[in-house]
Structure formats: structure tokens, C-alpha cells
Amino acid sequence: MAASFRLAVAVTCALVLVTASQGLQVGYYKKSCPRVEHIVRDEVKKFVYKNAGIGAGLIRMLFHDCFVQGCDGSVLLDPTPANPQPEKLSPPNFPSLRGFEVIDAAKDAVEKACPGTVSCADIVAFAARDAAYFLSRFYVKIDMPAGRLDGRVSNASEALDFLPPPVFNITDLVGSFAAKGLDTEDMVVLSGAHTIGRSHCSSFVPDRLAAPSDINASFANLLRRRCPANPTPGNDPTVNQDFVTPNALDNQYYKNVLAHKVLFTSDAALLTTPATAKMVLDNANIPGWWEGKFKKAFVKMSQIEVKTGMQGEVRKNCRVVN
Numbered sequence: 186m187a188a189s190f191r192l193a194v195a196v197t198c199a200l201v202l203v204t205a206s207q208g209l210q211v212g213y214y215k216k217s218c219p220r221v222e223h224i225v226r227d228e229v230k231k232f233v234y235k236n237a238g239i240g241a242g243l244i245r246m247l248f249h250d251c252f253v254q255g256c257d258g259s260v261l262l263d264p265t266p267a268n269p270q271p272e273k274l275s276p277p278n279f280p281s282l283r284g285f286e287v288i289d290a291a292k293d294a295v296e297k298a299c300p301g302t303v304s305c306a307d308i309v310a311f312a313a314r315d316a317a318y319f320l321s322r323f324y325v326k327i328d329m330p331a332g333r334l335d336g337r338v339s340n341a342s343e344a345l346d347f348l349p350p351p352v353f354n355i356t357d358l359v360g361s362f363a364a365k366g367l368d369t370e371d372m373v374v375l376s377g378a379h380t381i382g383r384s385h386c387s388s389f390v391p392d393r394l395a396a397p398s399d400i401n402a403s404f405a406n407l408l409r410r411r412c413p414a415n416p417t418p419g420n421d422p423t424v425n426q427d428f429v430t431p432n433a434l435d436n437q438y439y440k441n442v443l444a445h446k447v448l449f450t451s452d453a454a455l456l457t458t459p460a461t462a463k464m465v466l467d468n469a470n471i472p473g474w475w476e477g478k479f480k481k482a483f484v485k486m487s488q489i490e491v492k493t494g495m496q497g498e499v500r501k502n503c504r505v506v507n
């Protein structure tokens with residue numbers, strides 16, 4: 186009797202540890218705003234079915250939010266006279282980061298149902314999760330823990346400090362993810378998000394087309410036809426990241442890495458150590474392997490340096506602090 190009771194207690198504790206990691210909880214708004222996850226999903230669905238690229242933007246938005254000041258909605262804050270250079274105006278985010286209008290629409294709908302209850306940081310996490318669900322044709326299904334608070338600090342220079350640029354080699358990539366508590370495999374697995382969305386020519390032309398690189402020659406020629414030799418802010422077209430299945434969140438990215446048909450040095454870098462090359466091979470070749478790893482790494486990323494208690498607030502408008 187005592188033994189089975191102890192076992193039951195141990196099992197319960199283990200479950201609590203799994204679901205309540207970092208103080209975040211799956212179903213956090215169950216009592217306070219029971220329909221929030223439906224409301225956000227419906228908004229995301231509307232936008233993503235009109236333009237799959239917006240879904241890519243939302244997935245990237247979570248990454249860019251979480252790596253700078255933690256997952257706290259700091260990437261959403263607009264410039265003000267007191268803070269003219271917030272994260273969203275920093276080069277890694279401006280003008281490329283997209284999907285802000287989805288967060289605004291979701292927040293409006295959520296505020297109507299449950300005023301002052303749901304943080305913008307949680308809406309970003311829910312929306313990114315939902316985008317992954319729709320773009321994977323309902324295959325990448327994630328239970329997203331919630332309970333993040335919104336931050337009050339947003340500084341463009343911190344986005345430059347913490348978001349890895351596309352010219353990074355493997356050492357620097359591993360270091361940049363380690364600084365946020367993510368390991369090498371998390372980095373490899375999360376890079377798989379480059380199976381959707383687009384890139385501006387300026388993000389890869391100087392480093393990969395103008396300089397010698399290991400990029401496949403016919404792929405390089407295709408990119409040269411779409412991109413100016415010297416992209417400028419006034420002449421900076423975009424190309425798909427994944428030319429095979431551009432709007433599908435699938436493991437095609439890893440096949441592209443193996444074929445040397447990826448845009449960035451940071452993508453190609455995954456083949457430059459035996460350990461990461463093995464991960465690329467497994468993700469490319471074992472059906473379902475990457476998707477399973479991606480779900481876990483995505484939730485882990487969504488819990489970076491989250492704010493609770495006195496560290497944050499629930500913003501009324503995602504673009505301004507209360």
C-alpha cells in the first residue's frame with residue numbers, strides 16, 4: 186500500500202514537473218480565458234490560408250522574441266519618443282519580420298472575450314504553434330505551455346547582440362544557442378524552420394554568391410537570376426528558402442542541406458562537424474524523426490527566460506507597454 190502510494194506520488198510529481206516547467210503550464214488560461222487558444226488559432230488560420238508566408242513570419246517571430254529579453258513580447262513594441270529604437274527596428278527584424286498584424290488581430294479578439302487576461306507573449310507562442318500546425322498540414326501538433334508575462338524593455342542593439350546572423354559558422358551558431366540554454370541538437374532541429382518562408386537577397390548574396398561557397402552551382406545560378414549582384418534597400422527581392430516544398434513545414438530542409446541547396450552559411454554549416462552532419466542525415470532520412478524533435482525544441486525555445494510575477498505585465502495593446 187505504502188509503496189504504491191509512493192509510486193503514485195512519484196508519478197504525479199513527474200507529470201507536474203513535465204507540464205509546469207519554468208512555471209509555464211499547458212492550459213494556463215483554462216479557467217480565466219477558456220477559449221483563448223481557439224480564438225488565436227482561428228485568427229492564424231485566416232491569415233495563413235490567405236498567405237502561407239505569414240505563417241513562416243509567425244514562427245520566426247517566436248524565435249526572435251525569445252532570443253532577446255526572453256519570450257516576453259518585446260519584439261512587438263513600437264517605437265516611442267522615449268524608446269525610438271525598439272527590437273522591431275533592428276536589422277535582423279526590419280524590414281523582414283512579418284506577421285505583426287496577426288498578433289494585433291488575435292489580441293483584439295482575445296481582449297473582447299477576456300479583457301486584460303492574456304499576455305502578448307503567450308499570443309506570440311500560441312500563434313507560432315498554430316502556424317506550425319497549419320503549415321505542416323496538421324502534423325506538427327504542439328501542446329504549448331503558457332503563463333509568460335509581457336516585458337517593458339525593447340532595445341534594438343540587443344537584437345543585434347543575440348540573434349545569430351546568417352554568416353555564422355558552426356562554432357558561433359552553437360554558442361549563440363547555448364547562450365539561451367539550447368543545445369547543439371536544438372539548434373540543428375530548429376534550423377529546420379528554414380523549410381518555409383523566404384529570404385531577402387541581401388541576406389545571402391554577399392556571403393554566398395559573391396564569395397566562394399559550397400553552394401550547388403545550378404542552384405547558385407538560379408539565385409543569381411532572381412537577385413541583383415548588389416542588393417540595396419531599394420532593390421532587395423525575396424526568394425523562397427525551400428525551392429522544393431516552399432510552403433510545407435516538413436523535413437525537406439535537411440535534404441536541401443545535403444544537396445548544398447540552402448541559402449545561408451549558417452545552413453551549410455550544419456554539415457561541417459560529424460555530429461551535426463549525422464543529425465542532418467537522420468532528420469532527412471528517418472520519417473517523422475525531425476517533426477518529433479522539432480516539437481520538443483520549439484517548446485523549449487518558447488520557455489527561454491520567461492517573465493513571471495513582478496517582472497512583467499499583461500499588456501492591453503501588444504505594441505505599447507501599459
Ligand code: HEM
Pocket residue numbers: 238241242244245248281282283349350351352353358372375376378379381382383384385386387388449451
Ligand atoms: C540558426 C540560426 C538562424 C539564422 C542565422 C537565421 C537567419 C535567417 C535569415 C537571414 C532569414 C531571412 C530573413 C530575410 O532576409 O528576409 C531567416 C528567415 C527565416 N527564419 Fe531563420 N535563422 C536561424 C534560425 C531560425 C530559427 C531557430 C527559426 C524558428 C524556429 C527560424 C525561422 C525562420 C523562418 C520561418 C524564416 C522565413 C521568414 C519569412 O518568410 O518571413 N530561423 N532566418
Ligand SMILES: *[C@@H]1O[C@H](CO)[C@@H](O)[C@H](O)[C@H]1NC(C)=O
Pocket residue numbers: 267268340341342343
Ligand atoms: C540600448 O542598449 C545600448 C547598449 O547596451 C545602450 O547603449 C542604450 O542606451 C540602450 N537604449 C535604451 C533606450 O535603453
Ligand SMILES: *[C@@H]1O[C@H](CO)[C@@H](O)[C@H](O)[C@H]1NC(C)=O
Pocket residue numbers: 354355356357
Ligand atoms: C568561426 O568564426 C569565428 C569568427 O566569427 C572564428 O574565430 C572561428 O575560428 C570560426 N570557427 C570555425 C570552426 O571556422
Ligand SMILES: *[C@@H]1O[C@H](CO)[C@@H](O)[C@H](O)[C@H]1NC(C)=O
Pocket residue numbers: 401402403404
Ligand atoms: C547541382 O544540382 C543539379 C540540379 O539539381 C544537379 O544536376 C547537380 O548534380 C548538382 N551538382 C552537384 C555538384 O552536386
